[in-house]
Amino acid sequence: MSVEIKTTNIEPLRQTFDHIEVRIGKGKAATRYQEAVHDFQATQNFHYRPTWDPAFDLFDIRRTRIRLDDFDQLIDPRQYYYAPYTLQRARQQEAQDNNFGLIEKRKLFEAITPEWQDRIEHLVLPLRHAEWGANTNNCYISAYGYGAPFTSAALMQAMDRLGIAQYLTRIALALEGGQQMLDRIKVAWLDHPDWQPMRHLMEDAMVTKDWFELHLIQNFLLDGAVFPFAYVHVDQLISAQAGIGYGLATEFMRDWYAESIRWTDAALKVVVKFSDENRALLNSWVMAWEPRVREALAPLANAAFGANAAAITEAIFAELSARRVKLGLAE
Amino acid sequence: MSVANDATHNKVFISFQNNEEARPIIESILEDNPGAVVSEMPAMIKIDVPYLLVVRRSTIEEKIGRNFDLQSMHINLISLAGNIEESEDEFILAWGPSGHSA
Amino acid sequence: MAQPKLSLKEKYQLMTRGLDWETTYQPMDKVFPYDKYEGIKIKNWDKWEDPFRLTMEAYWKYQAEKERKLYAILDSFSQNNGQLNLSDARYMTAIKLWLQGITPLEYYAHRGFAHVGRQFRGAGARVACQMQALDELRHAQTQMHAFSHYNKHFGGFHQANHLRDRAWYLSIPKSFFEDAMGAGPFEFVTSISFAFEYVLTNLLFMPFVSGAAYNGDIATTTFGFSAQSDESRHMTLGIEVVKFVLEQHEDNVPIMQRYIDKWFWRGYRLLALVGTMMDYMLPRKVMSWAEAWGIYWEENGFALFNDLSRYGIRMPKYHEVATKEKMHITHQAWSVFYTACPATGFHTWLPQPYEMDWLSDKYGETFDRFYRPRFELFGQMEKAGNRFFTNRLPLVCQTCQVPDFFTEVDNPMKQSVRHYQWKGMKFNFCSDGCKDIFVNEPEKFCQAYIPPQQIYQGNAGGARTLPEYAAWLRCPMGSEAGDYYSSDDYQNWLKWHGGKDTTPSTAAA
Numbered sequence: 001m002s003v004e005i006k007t008t009n010i011e012p013l014r015q016t017f018d019h020i021e022v023r024i025g026k027g028k029a030a031t032r033y034q035e036a037v038h039d040f041q042a043t044q045n046f047h048y049r050p051t052w053d054p055a056f057d058l059f060d061i062r063r064t065r066i067r068l069d070d071f072d073q074l075i076d077p078r079q080y081y082y083a084p085y086t087l088q089r090a091r092q093q094e095a096q097d098n099n100f101g102l103i104e105k106r107k108l109f110e111a112i113t114p115e116w117q118d119r120i121e122h123l124v125l126p127l128r129h130a131e132w133g134a135n136t137n138n139c140y141i142s143a144y145g146y147g148a149p150f151t152s153a154a155l156m157q158a159m160d161r162l163g164i165a166q167y168l169t170r171i172a173l174a175l176e177g178g179q180q181m182l183d184r185i186k187v188a189w190l191d192h193p194d195w196q197p198m199r200h201l202m203e204d205a206m207v208t209k210d211w212f213e214l215h216l217i218q219n220f221l222l223d224g225a226v227f228p229f230a231y232v233h234v235d236q237l238i239s240a241q242a243g244i245g246y247g248l249a250t251e252f253m254r255d256w257y258a259e260s261i262r263w264t265d266a267a268l269k270v271v272v273k274f275s276d277e278n279r280a281l282l283n284s285w286v287m288a289w290e291p292r293v294r295e296a297l298a299p300l301a302n303a304a305f306g307a308n309a310a311a312i313t314e315a316i317f318a319e320l321s322a323r324r325v326k327l328g329l330a331e
Numbered sequence: 332m333s334v335a336n337d338a339t340h341n342k343v344f345i346s347f348q349n350n351e352e353a354r355p356i357i358e359s360i361l362e363d364n365p366g367a368v369v370s371e372m373p374a375m376i377k378i379d380v381p382y383l384l385v386v387r388r389s390t391i392e393e394k395i396g397r398n399f400d401l402q403s404m405h406i407n408l409i410s411l412a413g414n415i416e417e418s419e420d421e422f423i424l425a426w427g428p429s430g431h432s433a
Numbered sequence: 434m435a436q437p438k439l440s441l442k443e444k445y446q447l448m449t450r451g452l453d454w455e456t457t458y459q460p461m462d463k464v465f466p467y468d469k470y471e472g473i474k475i476k477n478w479d480k481w482e483d484p485f486r487l488t489m490e491a492y493w494k495y496q497a498e499k500e501r502k503l504y505a506i507l508d509s510f511s512q513n514n515g516q517l518n519l520s521d522a523r524y525m526t527a528i529k530l531w532l533q534g535i536t537p538l539e540y541y542a543h544r545g546f547a548h549v550g551r552q553f554r555g556a557g558a559r560v561a562c563q564m565q566a567l568d569e570l571r572h573a574q575t576q577m578h579a580f581s582h583y584n585k586h587f588g589g590f591h592q593a594n595h596l597r598d599r600a601w602y603l604s605i606p607k608s609f610f611e612d613a614m615g616a617g618p619f620e621f622v623t624s625i626s627f628a629f630e631y632v633l634t635n636l637l638f639m640p641f642v643s644g645a646a647y648n649g650d651i652a653t654t655t656f657g658f659s660a661q662s663d664e665s666r667h668m669t670l671g672i673e674v675v676k677f678v679l680e681q682h683e684d685n686v687p688i689m690q691r692y693i694d695k696w697f698w699r700g701y702r703l704l705a706l707v708g709t710m711m712d713y714m715l716p717r718k719v720m721s722w723a724e725a726w727g728i729y730w731e732e733n734g735f736a737l738f739n740d741l742s743r744y745g746i747r748m749p750k751y752h753e754v755a756t757k758e759k760m761h762i763t764h765q766a767w768s769v770f771y772t773a774c775p776a777t778g779f780h781t782w783l784p785q786p787y788e789m790d791w792l793s794d795k796y797g798e799t800f801d802r803f804y805r806p807r808f809e810l811f812g813q814m815e816k817a818g819n820r821f822f823t824n825r826l827p828l829v830c831q832t833c834q835v836p837d838f839f840t841e842v843d844n845p846m847k848q849s850v851r852h853y854q855w856k857g858m859k860f861n862f863c864s865d866g867c868k869d870i871f872v873n874e875p876e877k878f879c880q881a882y883i884p885p886q887q888i889y890q891g892n893a894g895g896a897r898t899l900p901e902y903a904a905w906l907r908c909p910m911g912s913e914a915g916d917y918y919s920s921d922d923y924q925n926w927l928k929w930h931g932g933k934d935t936t937p938s939t940a941a942a
Contacts, residue, residue, distance in 0.1 A: 010514055010929055012585035018907070019594040035581055036574040040540045045598045045887075047608040048880045050615035052467040058611055059544075082571040083500040090497030093490045132452035136551065139563060143547040148540070152570055155547055159567055162560065163489035166448045173439075173447065186451060203458040340735040346639065348658050372719060374646035374654055375639065402487070405495055406502075408662045410635050412733045414740070415669050417486060419441050426740045 036081030040148035071147030099248040108245025131165035133202040198296040338381040343413030346377040359390035445486035453556040471617035474682035478555030484669035511582040522926035527714035529589035539573035541610040601884035626671030628696030697749030698866035702833035718940040721795035764804040780917035826885040832867035
């Protein structure tokens with residue numbers, strides 16, 4: 001059929017869905033991010049209590065102790081819905097893949113002496129298991145959290161952690177004897193005294209029921225210590241000895257961390273700002289968990305930096321403290 | 332109850348969007364699976380084969396004259412049925428325990 | 434430092450397996466509290482065969498490529514007012530139902546797979562579930578974006594979110610998924626990955642989406658086929674879960690058989706809506722529900738169960754009933770929607786003469802004897818200015834929540850109703866299949882939030898009558914509900930086409 005179209009005839013009846021209009025105002029065009037996240041999660045008239053946890057509804061605000069009048073306020077400043085998320089990660093993975101290609105082609109890891117290879121193996125690579133723990137924890141937040149904006153971003157965070165675990169695996173495989181090294185790394189994670197406080201903390205986090213508390217533990221406190229430690233300070237140390245190849249192999253982690261804390265902090269900020277009760281609760285969680293994070297980092301910092309360990313650790317935790325203050329939390 | 336256990340009731344299938352990228356894949360499948368039956372529906376193509384269907388990287392590469400990663404097949408894949416065995420060189424769909432040897 | 438080149442399988446194993454560990458500071462049963470209570474016995478999670486060996490790098494790469502293509506088409510669709518190229522605006526009813534009823538399921542699936550992606554002890558199974566959780570988020574979001582343009586030009590979309598938790602007919606999909614999500618992790622993956630995705634979703638995504646293409650809906654075609662390419666991964670997860678569990682322990686076989694029986698029937702009942710979309714809401718026809726059932730269930734489904742018979746799994750209970758009903762259910766469902774449309778978020782109509790002929794062609798004597806006369810009677814009432822609407826909400830089944838329009842398998846003149854007394858309460862069902870499901874889990878299914886009952890108890894904003902209920906749903910006649918030919922959608926469609934009625938006169942393009 002041929003149709004004569006006069007554009008004046010097809011004025012839209014509305015700009016967006018009712019549930020978005022309520023949030024942004026009538027007659028305004030919504031962004032794709034807004035339409036992708038808001039109010040997706042059902043809130044009422046649930047049919048059956050879950051057999052795995054019958055004390056709660058399928059989606060239930062009582063699974064955390066923080067209170068908000070609208071959990072959809074926990075939006076992602078990066079505005080990630082699936083498409084921009086995968087497009088961004090695809091760009092990063094292409095760059096990172098090129099880095100690994102360069103390392104292989106130019107044999108850049110051959111500059112790493114056995115001694116420094118051992119240090120990489122001991123100080124950094126067991127983090128592939130910690131990343132799996134971070135994947136587990138963020139998957140928990142995504143499953144039991146409340147409101148699509150936050151829980152969808154938590155799943156992306158979980159998948160990112162799997163990706164980082166796989167990049168750490170790739171580093172091992174690119175080193176001499178990488179496959180056997182993976183077995184040794186797991187033994188270190190399970191048994192080496194330097195890694196036990198970290199694993200202990202991770203396992204305690206994995207049984208933490210409050211999903212927002214878990215966000216604070218994993219994405220704020222633990223990452224806030226581990227990423228600057230492993231991918232800035234240790235990275236500098238290793239790169240100084242092992243040439244530029246090593247730094248190319250960990251580039252994704254640095255870029256990723258700088259990006260992810262925007263999301264981490266934005267959520268904390270909204271929660272703190274909402275009420276003094278929330279602020280007090282978050283402060284109490286920091287009080288309870290931050291010492292554990294310090295304890296977990298201490299043996300690794302000693303192993304890496306010896307006499308300088310205390311200074312570097314203080315620098316890392318000072319950064320974390322400054323972030324807290326900016327968010328309205330106690331120093 | 333008895334279920335017919337003949338070729339009609341042991342078909343594996345794979346279907347693709349009907350587009351340029353999928354064409355060499357579809358052609359390769361038809362070449363590598365003599366029993367294949369094609370049905371065309373709007374915007375899609377479905378290929379049925381009794382018991383076993385194989386997608387071969389080498390056949391596709393011959394057709395396109397360059398390297399092909401079998402995993403990129405997913406971009407234009409719509410659906411499939413059958414147990415999957417996947418390697419760099421072959422993607423196999425099969426029914427039955429003996430289905431794993433092409 | 435020459436490393437031997439790793440195969441895809443070896444590489445994937447190193448990348449994923451071994452990341453997990455046996456916890457010792459906390460007991461494993463506390464870290465994974467939910468994967469034992471169903472009685473499924475797993476001796477060795479390492480026997481899990483990864484269905485697809487996608488690393489995150491490969492996942493990002495290929496998924497980004499899909500998204501790039503998809504959004505390029507969606508952009509051009511809305512920039513060019515793609516809705517004008519539809520075969521007919523009646524078609525929009527199918528897409529309204531999709532946004533109201535199916536898109537929320539994608540979101541539930543996202544959360545459900547995040548749940549099992551957290552809870553399974555085995556790393557391989559968890560990664561597969563997590564990827565699916567992310568894919569399902571993709572499907573929910575791409576559907577919202579594809580339909581966003583339709584929302585600007587048609588009724589029935591803007592309040593979909595409001596309807597999701599409130600409309601009587603949407604408690605069919607809602608209760609379906611809440612049942613699955615509230616079940617144990619193994620039942621969840623069996624219900625969704627296996628029974629629903631492997632056995633049944635091809636019926637939706639292949640013939641219906643192909644029908645969308647045939648009716649000029651480029652937006653739905655694009656996201657539909659793109660989603661189904663993820664679905665092929667999910668289906669493979671479904672079959673892997675079933676085989677893995679069956680191989681782990683013989684005690685698992687009867688449990689899995691019960692899950693398969695239950696979820697085949699639950700899924701089949703849900704798909705009555707999809708069958709109706711195919712037979713009645715596509716102005717140009719591709720394939721009838723009965724034909725699709727023949728291909729995707731009787732051929733492909735049988736092949737699957739032939740394959741599973743070596744594990745001691747038999748065909749799902751009542752599959753013969755489903756096959757016998759294939760000649761009836763879509764006509765019965767459309768009759769209900771036709772008459773009950775004032776309390777819905779979509780429009781309905783009587784089939785046009787060319788459609789009646791097509792239905793006769795596809796359904797033969799069944800249609801001509803039982804359903805054509807009904808539609809002809811409705812047609813006479815329309816002509817007399819007395820379009821038939823029901824003034825009350827239908828009785829719905831306690832299990833599937835579909836209005837009980839089903840008839841006895843061997844007697845299409847007799848309504849199929851089953852009853853069951855439990856703890857002094859009487860419950861109604863549409864079928865033996867649904868009754869069995871209740872009898873197996875009465876504590877669960879007695880909780881169901883049955884909308885017609887809730888409405889009459891005043892839990893729908895105090896609505897007492899059907900018009901009050903429709904107002905509470907934000908679905909007034911004309912703009913949102915009622916007959917298509919007295920709808921705003923139809924008037925707008927005429928206006929956009931210079932007053933010309935584009936209703937096709939044949940089933941073919």
